[in-house]
Amino acid sequence: MDVERWALDVFAMKSQQTIRLIEPSQLLRDFSPTRRYFIGVSGGRDSIALLNLLIDLGYKNLVVCHLNHQLRGASSRGDARFVERIARNLKLDCEIGSTDVGALAKQSKLSIETAARFARLTFFIEVARRRRCPRIFLAHNADDLVETALLNLFRGAGPGGMAAMRKISTHRIGKTQLTILRPLLGVWRSEINSYISQRHLEFREDATNAVLHSSRNKIRHRILPDIEKQFGRDVRKTIWRAAQIWSEEEALLDSLVSLETILAANLAVAALRKMPVALQRRAILRWLRARKVANVSFDIVENVRSLVEPGTKIAKVNLPRDQHARRRAGKIFVE
Template sequence: MPSFVNKVKNTIKKYNLFSENDKVIVAVSGGADSVALLFLLFSLKEEYNLELFVAHFNHQIRGEEAEADVLFVRRIAQQLTLPFIVKKRDVPAYAKRRKLSLEEAARDLRYKFLEEAAKKKGATKIALGHNKDDQIETVLMRLLRGGGSQGLGGMSPKRIIANGANIVRPLIETSRKEILDFLKQKKIKFREDSSNRETVYLRNRVRHRLLPYLERYNPRIGQILFNTAENLREENEYLEEIAKKAFSQVSQPPTTFSKGSRQGRKVVGGKKVILSLNKLTRFHLAIQKRLLRLAIKEAKGDTRQIAYQHWQSLNGLINKNKKNLFLDLPQLRIQKEYDRIVFVKAGKGKRR
């Protein structure tokens, strides 16, 4: 069995996570996973000629404990003589203002901070400490909430973001036990997040209750879920590539338009995405769904709050023989106009 370091190096090679001379933002919370990631990348620094930056985000959720995390990570950065980037934001206030769960708000602000840090430092990679167990838990959580092949494929080992940098997960094929064993062997200290034991969070309930229960039926359930996610992710990535190529065939160039009102709902100035219905329906349903998702993301900016029932409503709109129909989805209006379907970002207003 390969050592911890060699196993991670195999993952790096398999997914081409790093290139020579990469500038890397390493997200370090102070917990076992991120600390192990930092020390491992530091050990590979010369081999890959990496320039590392330690980044820490204070969510202002855990009071003095969170402040202690900042000091702990700062000391590690100083120990390794690496640049330290830190930012704090009031996540609970942001969650309340945006009507998000605490977990969603924390993720939003954390990723925004990391992307800003990457842009400021000219970094090509943002390294995160998600491990194999995190992947298994993520797949189960998405299954419970409802998800297609994209969601059930779990977290991607490598994903490009808006500014051209890549989010990379070198520990994604490494178990939590292997990480803890590595830290123990190297006598590396880390911080324990007390919130990881609180079952108010879905992930913790999945970790401490659901997975142990499922292991009664199959002790290898974690590995099976991990393998399934990998297969779904690979197939989805292939279908996504086909859909992206097909999108240029079925869409008209995006246009902009002024703010105004259409049938009682405010329309926000921005992109207007148009698809040809005749061309759209020539594709297999699996590609059609991906084309519609791409159109929604292009117009709205993301696919958040778009649930299964919304996809059913959209499918019904497309298949009706009537013309000049419209459908209001969260922050989006979809209009069927003869042989085309139009996607427009919309503000808050009366649902129809």
Template sequence: MLEEKVLQTIKKFDMLSFNDRVLIGISGGPDSVTLLNVLLSFKKRYNLSFFIAHLDHMLRGKESDEDVNFVKNLAQELGLPCEVKSYNLTKIARKEHLTLEETARKYRYKFYLETAKKFNTNKIALGHNADDQVETVLMRFLRGSGLEGLMGIPPVRGKIIRPLIECSRAEIEEYCKENKIGYRVDSSNKEVVYFRNKIRLELLPLLSKGYNKNIKDTMLRLRSIISEVSAYLNQETELLFKEVARRESPEMVIIDLKKFTSLPLALKRRIIRKSIEVIKGNLHSISFRHNNEILKLTEYQLGEKEIYLPDNLRAKKIYNKIMIYKKRISKDQTEEIPTPWEYDILIPGETEIKSLGIKVEIIILDSADIKSSLYFTRKKPKGKFLEFIDYNKVKPPLKLRNRRSGDKFYPLKMKGLKKVKDFFIDNKIPKSYRDLIPILVDNEDQIIWIMGMRLDDRVKIKSDTKKALCVKTKIKNAFLQGYF
């Protein structure tokens, strides 16, 4: 019995729970009316509440109007709330530069989610069947999809459930015949102008007749195997992503190439996809070619290199890191910062430089306070730094600036004078970031501290220090945080 088969699918994928409120998408065709009737048979079992939704695509004139009336009458006969909405998909598709199929899918799901919210339903039941699954897998194969695409239509995705996904179209039509259930026939399903219809009406019959009479079962078995493999790889990717990548901000992910390069290629690709999805929210417009470009970028050996991705994304190789981020971060954090820059710093007091995402607080300590204060670690949580400076070895007022040509200083715990340029190179600071690094200097332009990196040896605290400056710094700039 079809009801028993559907019940097993519901249990297998945990589709329904007691007291669920279910919105059922009804087109009027055999799949959706069968879905409605089968779910009604489970009403008492799960104590379900039902609501009906119908979207008029306005594509078939009088036929579309008759579909609307059919669904409205069906809802009225059953005493179920019904929401009907019309979209001129032809006009929308032209305006949004989408295919008619893409437009129909986009606005259909938009309508279902809006209606689910209106009726406060926690499930949306749709009538996709096993034949739809086969057609989808074949379509995606022909379009060059990866494993995720070849998984086909998910039985459950969020609040969307598909109870008929393991039932064939023939079983559904037989169910309607046995139970004398009336339904509408969409005449456009016989038109081979649509890709899916070509698959259904031409390719599948050809494959079944000339190559494999069990092609549908073969495709479903392939989909099942791919789903199992993909689920395992997704699990591995989630674990590895935490080890080799970190999310610096909502719009930037940094991949550690030291850990990334030793991974198998399949997992490298998935780490890249995961990074993009974390930033972008989806993988729309991201193709196999883009993935390949980022992989090539990871192997680039000469300094820095950046590539452009769809939807204002960028991928940048800097030494042993790959940064994937949105373009506007780069603009806000680097391109709009003037070069050179310089700001006066209050002593004592707090100075905030919003354009740089830096806040500096300076406190003056006497000899009695210095010893107890030195118990604090100089490096605080990410983006926060604490340093102590001998007050009598600097000449106020102090300034915060970026590097200048010819800058030199005496790095703490190092011998002799060193060029700031060489210091940055030794510490693998990307060339494009060097003008962002804040440098604290005194009135004679003597370097006191390259913030977050190294104090000048000449201003360090000693046993005979009588007066000190306690400098607390907070750096919000996401680009810089990755290097401190």
């Protein structure tokens, strides 16, 4: 075989390996590339990989969305400029927003991570409303799902929190609903790194990902490696599979709660008492969220469920932001 032929064969083999590094998920097959989508791009490895993967698969009608969290000064501004340049080079529309997440966290008494997530969702939904496009791709990967499942477990979450993330989820603020698509939930960070390396893709490195101040980074850099030393590398896949099972069971519970129950102004105590405990919790959770109750946790759901217990003398429980759930005449309502 001559040298030129050998070089061509090696190049073809490497190209095929690169393509196989991130295989399109079934989710992508269900969403046509001819439609319009937003894509959240931080400038980091994951979002840059997803952006290039979607373009390779024929998703040309993309709008790049980036929120400057104002947490890292000049670095945050540099991220925004980088994303703008990437979008411009790819001839894609770009939406750049900015929120002082530190101030939001302090004002709302939230963690930085929770405030950042809320700020991003608010920004995405505002852009969706203005642009009249209800779909966005986000680049959460399999490692993100595992870390989130553990984080939620340590915070005392129920099955909903252990499900961590879903490939498809919907969020609503006001009259605007946004469908979030996560096609990389089955792809590991190491696979994304290989994809980035073999494609020679430019990205921004967030130095705070290596700092151990946040709970997520402690899980990523300390807790998970320690667990792997004890139980082996496959522990991540085990947690990932468990999260998938929880997600599927969550979807089943959601389907068993009627729309009438969720949208009703009041919850009927007699009807709740006939439900299994798991279904009681799910009905209360979705009903509270439909009532715009903020930060609905397991403890809040249990407090409201205490109003359903036969013989209870409790008639009122506290909710966040000075709201209350009250039982009167066989009905539970928010005031």
